[in-house]
Amino acid sequence: MIMKNTQKKLKAKNFRYLTKEIIDNPMLYIHDFFRNQTDLINWQNDIHLFVISGAYPAMSTGGHPENGYNCNQMIKQIEVAYVIFKQCGLTKHQSPLKLFATRKDYFNYSYGPKFTCYDKKNPYDLICKFFTYQSLRKWYKIMDELMEQLTLKRSLDNAQFGDSIIAIREFLICLAHALYYIYEDEGIALPLPTYANIKSSIAQQ
Secondary structure (H helix, E strand, C coil), rough: CEECCCCCCHHHHHCCCCCCHHHCCCCHHHHHHHHHHHCCHHHHHHHHHHHHHHHHHHHCCCCHHHHHHHHHHHHHHHHHHHHHHHHECCCCCCCCCCCCCCHHHHHHHHHHCCCCEEEEEHHHHHHHHHHHHHHHHHHHHHHHHHHHHHHHCCCCCCCCCCHHHHHHHHHHHHHHHCCCCCCHHCCCCCCCCCCCCCCCCCCCC
16 A cells, blocks of 8 residues: 555535534544444444445335434545545555455454454555545445435335445445544554654644
8 A cells, every 4th residue: 555645635615514624633523423422333333224224225214313314424434534545645455345464354353343454453444445445426426325215215226236235334334443443543643654744634632
């Protein structure tokens, strides 16, 4: 994985929900969500239920207000991850659909579940995979289609997602773990040379 040195200025008008303050410091959102809104296990369950209900509305439990809230928060988290992806100069992953780099990573997932890369929690690796699989614009489209089908309580197209729904669900859960790992570490640590002098916009305030 290679990190770019060039960055494009991100603005609130480029996103649906992010404010300038969160773009300047994504930790504001990450701290609030995992401290005050929910925990990782419950959020993972919410993502799972939202995806399967949106992909196959017959399994939906009805028009609960949580569906709209959960969709809103998932999109916010996709946007926050995109800010991190751009601000940290991360690039696309060579093998985004490869779940495990080593057998140890498989066991961490199986018994954790923990998402690791070479036996270490690696949130930026997960974020790179997420935006290699789909662009921000395509993730918007996926979330809109899931919410629309869930709201209408019927599938717009039986072949709309196909087998890709498995990857969609897994990537959304991976992203939740990535942001939680950043929350645990009070920020994201990138491997930089000793001479680097970086002013981070995602450090804790």
